[in-house]
Every structure is written in structure tokens, then in C-alpha cells.
Amino acid sequence: MAEETAVIGHPVVRLSEVGKGFDGTTVLDDISLDVPQRQFIALVGPSGAGKSTLLRLVNGMHVPDSGTVATLGENPATCSRGRLRALRARVGFVFQQFGLVGRLSALENVLMGSLATLRLPRYGVMSYPRALRIRAVEHLDRVGLADRRFQRCDTLSGGQQQRVAVARTLLQSPELILADEPVASLDPAASVLVLDILRRISAEDGISVVCSLHQIEYALATADRVVALRGGRLVLDEPAADLTAGRLREIYDTAGDGDD
Structure with a gap:
């Protein structure tokens, strides 16, 4: 029970009323989100919804225009260069293009x-x-x-x-893994294998994973929880077990604005 309290009380990521824009275009608008320990979150939404921007705010690659971001108890926007480097060493980042x-x-x-x-x-x-x-x-x-x-x-x-x-x-x-469209360039069999590995790592090592995905079926099959963005707004946040593919497809009916 003590461990459950810790999981609920001390999120590894907390976004509070976060806003971010580029060149006069709003990309994220008033986003509040907690990521508990040991949870696999699928971040979904159409291209331009703000998924990649959100991940980069968590890692300190971007600085919010409004609101606050707390990652593993640190605010990346106010960290010194050394503290930010130390924070990023605690956060794994898996990119679409492998790197x-x-x-x-x-x-x-x-x-x-x-x-x-x-x-x-x-x-x-x-x-x-x-x-x-x-x-x-x-x-x-x-x-x-x-x-x-x-x-x-x-x-x-x-x-x-x-x-x-x-x-x-x-x-x-890492204490947290961020994955930005990690299977976007892979065939279905390879995609399933990579996501299964990330899921297993999250479960076995107790590492929170926030993984942006376009594929609805992968999100439902892999995640504990699905968070959906559209037009820079958070429009859905529910356990994956409570969702259907049809409900998630509705998120894609209207394309979002801004950089992704």
C-alpha cells in the first residue's frame, strides 16, 4: 500500500497549464498532465497535434511559454546547464530515426x-x-x-x-523513457516487437514510458493509458482498457495545428 501511495503522490512528470508556441502559432495550449511511476502512456493524435513538442518540453529541449514542467522533480526550464545535463542522463529518449x-x-x-x-x-x-x-x-x-x-x-x-x-x-x-514515434518507419512485425520490448522493460524495471504513436491499434494493445492531443489541446486521457479503436479514431477527424 505504501508503494501505491508513492506512485500516486509523486509523478515522474507533471505538466501544469503548459503552453508553447512557435512563430506566433500555438502548439500546446493549457496542458496539464501527470505521469505516475511504472506507467506506460501512449500519446496519440494527428500530425501537428503537439506530441513531439510535449516530449521535448519534458526533456528540456524546449522551454514552455507558460505553465510549468516538472521532470523527476526538476524544472528543466530553470535548470543550470550542468543540472539539465544530469537530468537528461536520467531520461532515456528513443527517436524515430534511431540516432x-x-x-x-x-x-x-x-x-x-x-x-x-x-x-x-x-x-x-x-x-x-x-x-x-x-x-x-x-x-x-x-x-x-x-x-x-x-x-x-x-x-x-x-x-x-x-x-x-x-x-x-x-x-x-533511465528513470523515465520518452519515445517519439519509435515505430513510425518500421514494418508491422518490427513495430510490434519494439513496442513489446518497451512494454516489458516498463513492467520489469518499473520505468515510466511516454510513447507518441500514430497507430491506434498499437496504442490500445501496448499502453496502460492513452492521452490524446488535437490542435494542441488535451482532448482525451483514459485507461487503454476503457477505450475502443472507434473512439480513438474520432480524435483524427479534425487535424491539429502547430508543429508536431
Whole structure:
């Protein structure tokens, strides 16, 4: 019961009446949202609804024009450069385009997830501490790619590359994972595999995940909770188990405005 109280009382993310615009166009308008510990949230909505902007506010890549953002107890907008760097080390970010170095092996790409905690530049797998190399292989094993650890990333399929990116994020030991359209460029089989891995990590490690998705079916199948944006406004926030595909499709009837 004490753990339940902690989950409810101390969200890992809290947005309070947040607004954000670019070049005179409102992208997010009066958004209030709490993300509890250990929850997988699917963030859905049409292109331009503000999903990517919301994730970047949580990570401190953008600063709100109004309202406040609290991420793991810190306000990214008021953090010093050093504190913001430390905060981002606690927040994993999985991008649509993977962000890997193609000419390097899967293992070395995963090891790069530790660079924020290391003092000196690293060149080659063996320049990393042995303990980190062991952990990196363990995380590749968790995403089903330990046997590909020495393979160049540019020779892997898109789904395999995204799984390497997830393993790299895990090496950070994140307390929160943000995923921005992580399966948008993948085929259905690879998409399901990547989302299943993220879901399993959330459940096994107790890590909150906020994952923006366009695919309604994936959101319903994967998430504990679905949050929908349209035109920069929060228009739905309900447990996934209470929703139907038909209700979610209504969110897409009217395209949103602003950057996504």
C-alpha cells in the first residue's frame, strides 16, 4: 500500500497549464498532465497535434511559454546547464530515426549511452570499462540482439536498429523513457516487437514510458493509458482498457495545428 501511495503522490512528470508556441502559432495550449511511476502512456493524435513538442518540453529541449514542467522533480526550464545535463542522463529518449552511428557495431552504439557519465572520450569497444561492456551485452540480450553485437549498425534492419537504440537507452539506467514515434518507419512485425520490448522493460524495471504513436491499434494493445492531443489541446486521457479503436479514431477527424 505504501508503494501505491508513492506512485500516486509523486509523478515522474507533471505538466501544469503548459503552453508553447512557435512563430506566433500555438502548439500546446493549457496542458496539464501527470505521469505516475511504472506507467506506460501512449500519446496519440494527428500530425501537428503537439506530441513531439510535449516530449521535448519534458526533456528540456524546449522551454514552455507558460505553465510549468516538472521532470523527476526538476524544472528543466530553470535548470543550470550542468543540472539539465544530469537530468537528461536520467531520461532515456528513443527517436524515430534511431540516432545510431552506422559504421560502428551494435555494441559500441549501445556503449555510447554511457558517455554522459564518462570523463574522457572513448575510441573503440575496448576503451570502455569492462563492467560497462558486460552491461551493454546484457541489454542487447534483452532486446534479442546479443548475437549481433559485433555487426555494423548500417547492416541491420530498421527494426534491429531501433532495438539497438532501446538497448543504448537502457545503458543509461533511465528513470523515465520518452519515445517519439519509435515505430513510425518500421514494418508491422518490427513495430510490434519494439513496442513489446518497451512494454516489458516498463513492467520489469518499473520505468515510466511516454510513447507518441500514430497507430491506434498499437496504442490500445501496448499502453496502460492513452492521452490524446488535437490542435494542441488535451482532448482525451483514459485507461487503454476503457477505450475502443472507434473512439480513438474520432480524435483524427479534425487535424491539429502547430508543429508536431
